[in-house]
Amino acid sequence: MTPVSSKKTPFTFDSIEPESGLKAALGKSRADIIAEISASNLRGRGGAGFPTGTKWNLAAAAKVPPGGRKFVVCNADEGEPGTFKDRVILTEYADLVFEGMTIAGLAIGAADGILYLRGEYLYLRPHLEGVLARRRAANLLGKNVAGRDGFDFDIRIQMGSGAYVCGEETALIESLEGNRGEPRNRPPFPVDTGFDGQPTVVNNVETLAWVACILARSGQWFKSAGTAKSAGFKLFSVSGDCTAPGVYEFPLGVTVQELLDKVGGSGAKAVQIGGASGHCIPASEFSRRIAFEDIATGGSIIVFGPGRDMLTVAKNFMEFFVEESCGQCTPCRAGNARLLEGIEMLERGECSMAYLRELLGLCETMQVASKCGLGQSSPNAFMSILKHFRDEIMGRTAVAH
Amino acid sequence: MSAEIRQDVVGDTSRAPVSQIPKLGKKATGEAAGYIGGQVSATIDGHELKVPLGTTILEAAKSMGIRIPTLCHHPDLCVAGVCRVCVVEVEGQRTLQAACAYPITAPIKVYTHTQKVRRARRHVVDLLLSEHYGECYTCVRNNNCELQSLAKEFGVDFFRFGHVTEPRFEIDSSSYSVIRDPNKCVLCRRCVRTCIDVQEVGALEASGRSIGTRISTYLDKPLGEVVCINCGQCINRCPTGALHAKDASDDVWRAIEDPTKHVVIQTAPSPRAGIGECFGLPPGVPMTFQMNTALRLAGFDKVFDTNFSADLTIIEEGTELLLRLYKALVAKEPVAFPQFTSCSPGWVKFLEHFYPEYIPNLSSAKSPQQMFGAVIKTYYAQKTGIDPKDIVTVALMPCSAKKFECNRPEMDASGFKDVDYGLTTRELAQMIKEAGIHLPDMPKSDFDDPFGTRTGSGVIFGAMGGVMEAALRTVLELVTGKKVENLFENANIVPVRGFDGVRYVELPVTEVSPTVEPLIAHLVPNWDFLKGVTLKLAVAHGTANAKKVLEDIKAGGPFSKCHFIEFMACPGGCLGGGGQPIPTSPEIRAARAKAIYDEDAASEVRKSHENPAVVELYREFLTDGPCGHVSHRLLHTHYTPRGKYID
Ligand SMILES: Cc1cc2nc3c(=O)[nH]c(=O)nc-3n(C[C@H](O)[C@H](O)[C@H](O)COP(=O)(O)O)c2cc1C
Ligand code: SF4
Numbered sequence A: 001m002t003p004v005s006s007k008k009t010p011f012t013f014d015s016i017e018p019e020s021g022l023k024a025a026l027g028k029s030r031a032d033i034i035a036e037i038s039a040s041n042l043r044g045r046g047g048a049g050f051p052t053g054t055k056w057n058l059a060a061a062a063k064v065p066p067g068g069r070k071f072v073v074c075n076a077d078e079g080e081p082g083t084f085k086d087r088v089i090l091t092e093y094a095d096l097v098f099e100g101m102t103i104a105g106l107a108i109g110a111a112d113g114i115l116y117l118r119g120e121y122l123y124l125r126p127h128l129e130g131v132l133a134r135r136r137a138a139n140l141l142g143k144n145v146a147g148r149d150g151f152d153f154d155i156r157i158q159m160g161s162g163a164y165v166c167g168e169e170t171a172l173i174e175s176l177e178g179n180r181g182e183p184r185n186r187p188p189f190p191v192d193t194g195f196d197g198q199p200t201v202v203n204n205v206e207t208l209a210w211v212a213c214i215l216a217r218s219g220q221w222f223k224s225a226g227t228a229k230s231a232g233f234k235l236f237s238v239s240g241d242c243t244a245p246g247v248y249e250f251p252l253g254v255t256v257q258e259l260l261d262k263v264g265g266s267g268a269k270a271v272q273i274g275g276a277s278g279h280c281i282p283a284s285e286f287s288r289r290i291a292f293e294d295i296a297t298g299g300s301i302i303v304f305g306p307g308r309d310m311l312t313v314a315k316n317f318m319e320f321f322v323e324e325s326c327g328q329c330t331p332c333r334a335g336n337a338r339l340l341e342g343i344e345m346l347e348r349g350e351c352s353m354a355y356l357r358e359l360l361g362l363c364e365t366m367q368v369a370s371k372c373g374l375g376q377s378s379p380n381a382f383m384s385i386l387k388h389f390r391d392e393i394m395g396r397t398a399v400a401h
Numbered sequence B: 001m002s003a004e005i006r007q008d009v010v011g012d013t014s015r016a017p018v019s020q021i022p023k024l025g026k027k028a029t030g031e032a033a034g035y036i037g038g039q040v041s042a043t044i045d046g047h048e049l050k051v052p053l054g055t056t057i058l059e060a061a062k063s064m065g066i067r068i069p070t071l072c073h074h075p076d077l078c079v080a081g082v083c084r085v086c087v088v089e090v091e092g093q094r095t096l097q098a099a100c101a102y103p104i105t106a107p108i109k110v111y112t113h114t115q116k117v118r119r120a121r122r123h124v125v126d127l128l129l130s131e132h133y134g135e136c137y138t139c140v141r142n143n144n145c146e147l148q149s150l151a152k153e154f155g156v157d158f159f160r161f162g163h164v165t166e167p168r169f170e171i172d173s174s175s176y177s178v179i180r181d182p183n184k185c186v187l188c189r190r191c192v193r194t195c196i197d198v199q200e201v202g203a204l205e206a207s208g209r210s211i212g213t214r215i216s217t218y219l220d221k222p223l224g225e226v227v228c229i230n231c232g233q234c235i236n237r238c239p240t241g242a243l244h245a246k247d248a249s250d251d252v253w254r255a256i257e258d259p260t261k262h263v264v265i266q267t268a269p270s271p272r273a274g275i276g277e278c279f280g281l282p283p284g285v286p287m288t289f290q291m292n293t294a295l296r297l298a299g300f301d302k303v304f305d306t307n308f309s310a311d312l313t314i315i316e317e318g319t320e321l322l323l324r325l326y327k328a329l330v331a332k333e334p335v336a337f338p339q340f341t342s343c344s345p346g347w348v349k350f351l352e353h354f355y356p357e358y359i360p361n362l363s364s365a366k367s368p369q370q371m372f373g374a375v376i377k378t379y380y381a382q383k384t385g386i387d388p389k390d391i392v393t394v395a396l397m398p399c400s401a402k403k404f405e406c407n408r409p410e411m412d413a414s415g416f417k418d419v420d421y422g423l424t425t426r427e428l429a430q431m432i433k434e435a436g437i438h439l440p441d442m443p444k445s446d447f448d449d450p451f452g453t454r455t456g457s458g459v460i461f462g463a464m465g466g467v468m469e470a471a472l473r474t475v476l477e478l479v480t481g482k483k484v485e486n487l488f489e490n491a492n493i494v495p496v497r498g499f500d501g502v503r504y505v506e507l508p509v510t511e512v513s514p515t516v517e518p519l520i521a522h523l524v525p526n527w528d529f530l531k532g533v534t535l536k537l538a539v540a541h542g543t544a545n546a547k548k549v550l551e552d553i554k555a556g557g558p559f560s561k562c563h564f565i566e567f568m569a570c571p572g573g574c575l576g577g578g579g580q581p582i583p584t585s586p587e588i589r590a591a592r593a594k595a596i597y598d599e600d601a602a603s604e605v606r607k608s609h610e611n612p613a614v615v616e617l618y619r620e621f622l623t624d625g626p627c628g629h630v631s632h633r634l635l636h637t638h639y640t641p642r643g644k645y646i647d
């Protein structure tokens, strides 16, 4: 599953005139910018799919404590296994992302932007700093941005610490503040109490790039692609057993089969949609749509060919979570460890049906009682693999030992 | 005489780190309500009520009499929301919510025990047990353990997800005071929050991730080798047996059973106000005289009152203060001001680690515990003709740091270890139970002579501001020549009392006595130098508050102008000490404080310098008076700069 970063389809981004989004935004009131985003029905591209316009409205309305200020944070932690589309965006469309951040700053009334960059992407930093310097020189950042009086905005880059959980927005904020990257209790949400206790918008790299496109074209234009509930285009990082892994753009609502046909994975046995925290879809369900109303994803698509052992697949994902749980809350810390032990029992043919039922009950508890999205979604892969490949898994004979 | 409390000087002494105070108020207090100024409707299990905006679901439910189980929540600590035992269903939300961490900011419908909720809670406990190694019947927290109670409450009858059958971690018993058994730890982090937020020591931290998460120390060193100040506040807030004090009761039993040993026990004021809790009594029922009987029944040869040496401390420390003032104001010698109290060994070690440059400000007077030990093995030994080598001194203290203190190498002024063993309130309760005694049923009896006079000034050492008040009662009488009763109603110097983290009080000395008491007449010629001086005094409890005061002093703020500051390591003072019964909470500490002030009010002698045993000691033994040569050898000590960085 080596990720391949190459761009496999044309991206809509290519057709956007540079800085036209920012220019359009500078000509609008703050409320109108947010209204345009809301009209586009853009939902977050980082995984959770929260409506971006709503998030910005909350942040714009949030009261700043005396002496405080608001922040825009771009989440470039991209830690979900099988995801690399943000890396491609940052490599090829960094201006678009910074443009989107600047628009966000204008819309919510923030003067500071922070790009939280995944530790492994350190090599991108010189390039990104170069882009920022160029933007500063062109007055696209700094004081009175692009001549708009009173609108000051600048962006700095902070490197991530390497833990997957730091992509969760409140853990990211803790990490930005120099603390252990552990998720906070929510509420309060970052739009109210974020970085440094100040109202903060956290958006995914891709979300911010689309923001710039939407301002350049229109909310209506964006909404005309995709489905009724899932507007617009989406980038997908495709890896695994297919002939043409890479980054693809499709409108949301594309079926799994359409996608597989494009990536050379037609004979697949199953597809993992949404990375380790996503769901595993068997061939019988390939007609389902990749969209918020059906199978949502932050962009990771992993194809499993006919030869894959699905229990091993489940085990790999579970090992990932046992490694990556921050260890703060009980259901996730101990739950993932128990699930992994369960998978190992299944491997040995030693797991009774009764215990398997207990484990599935535990999965449901983890989904509802864990403190953050990591623990809430960590059982997904195991549950869906067990659901769809039960015969394969339970058919294993006990290994004598 | 009027003392003025200066709230403006104190500022904000709330402790939670800003980022962790949810914007809409972390507590259902009037404060949170005042902040937002509104009420919001909460419907919990079908019952509706209005609560101040920002009230947590847990608090709202509590106010309606609905109990939600908790584990990582503690009334003294900021919210963690990590154990997930308290989850509830909130209408319209896919996931369950942690009741302890969820502030109500809009009308809400909550269900506290649906099937989904009950199963999740049960699973959480099952998971905790799957990681837990410990046998309840060999555990110090048997019958007083929150994990055990939860297991019982949820009807756990088997280990659903397995059970650890062998210890996985070594027990850390390197400290004189606090033992850590990570096998029993449920990672609730109450200890970490205590050490960081309440005490601002930061000896404990969470390290590792996922199943590798541990509570550890700097570089994983043994607790006895890091900046831990032995306050035991973490023990008091640990829900399980993962943290406990180093138990001295076996040693004490051995001494009692050794016919060649004369075993005396001194009992500090705070344990009396707390020990009843170990016998099922509500907090704040004093057990002073029942305890005396029980101690004799258990086999102690003499039962003395630490109040005696508390009074002695006041004389020594008060004299030291007057001498510093004299030197500064008359002799114009450089002296370290403010003078800091030194009777809390947790505070002393805190200063030695974090502010060693202020060691000269610490009173050189030993703590009451150590003064008593030194007096027993010298004066008392002489008086009774018992060879000091055959005397075993035991100290009943509300404190775990006292165990460290009695083992400090310099504490051997008598030629022997001045105090052999420190017992906590909890350990003594255990010993009394072992002796087959139900404490509340005991008839009352008095302390033994010669150190048994009941003085109120010693008793209030247990409460925050107590040392200050006791010192003032003596200093003011000496200096003004007036009875304190004529200066403050019933001699209650109320301005220095209370539970706020820091107090700052100004006390103008408008008139002075024409004569100097014979006891100290050789030290100061007259009191004229104090006439017109406004004494600036402060009280701080909890080392987080101590830190605030010290930082202010460093910055040359108002506290740097103080003359005398009482510091206590523990929130609420000794009655909230790390050796007191578990659990603890603001309400429990307030109840204990009341018991202490009641005992003070009922005392025959309420001023240290009027304690007849103290007067006699100076007449017979410490003949060169307070801060004289003998007293310096026996009753004063020195300190060790330790620094923050331990290698
Ligand atoms: C465990 C975990 C990891 C996450 N990692 C990322 C990530 O790497 N990048 C990202 O944009 N969002 C990540 N998210 C989602 C963020 O919490 C957040 O929802 C997102 O950054 C919001 O931006 P959006 O609304 O633009 O999607 C993660 C969430 C969880 C629970
Ligand atoms: S769910 Fe997992 S990652 Fe999230 S807070 Fe809990 S332990 Fe940490």
Ligand code: SF4
Pocket (backbone or CB within 6 Å): B132, B133, B134, B135, B136, B137, B139, B140, B141, B142, B143, B145, B146, B147, B148, B184, B240, B241, B242
């Ligand atoms: S910590 Fe609690 S549950 Fe564990 S052995 Fe001790 S009493 Fe039992």
Ligand code: SF4
Pocket (backbone or CB within 6 Å): B178, B194, B195, B199, B201, B202, B203, B204, B227, B228, B229, B230, B231, B232, B233, B234, B235
């Ligand atoms: S005894 Fe006090 S200083 Fe030591 S770890 Fe516990 S809370 Fe921290």
Ligand code: SF4
Pocket (backbone or CB within 6 Å): B184, B185, B186, B187, B188, B189, B190, B191, B192, B215, B234, B237, B238, B239, B240, B242, B243
């Ligand atoms: S030692 Fe005690 S207080 Fe600290 S995390 Fe463990 S169980 Fe909680």
Ligand code: FES
Pocket (backbone or CB within 6 Å): B069, B070, B071, B072, B073, B080, B081, B082, B083, B084, B085, B086, B087, B098, B099, B100, B101
């Ligand atoms: S008590 Fe609420 S999460 Fe622990």
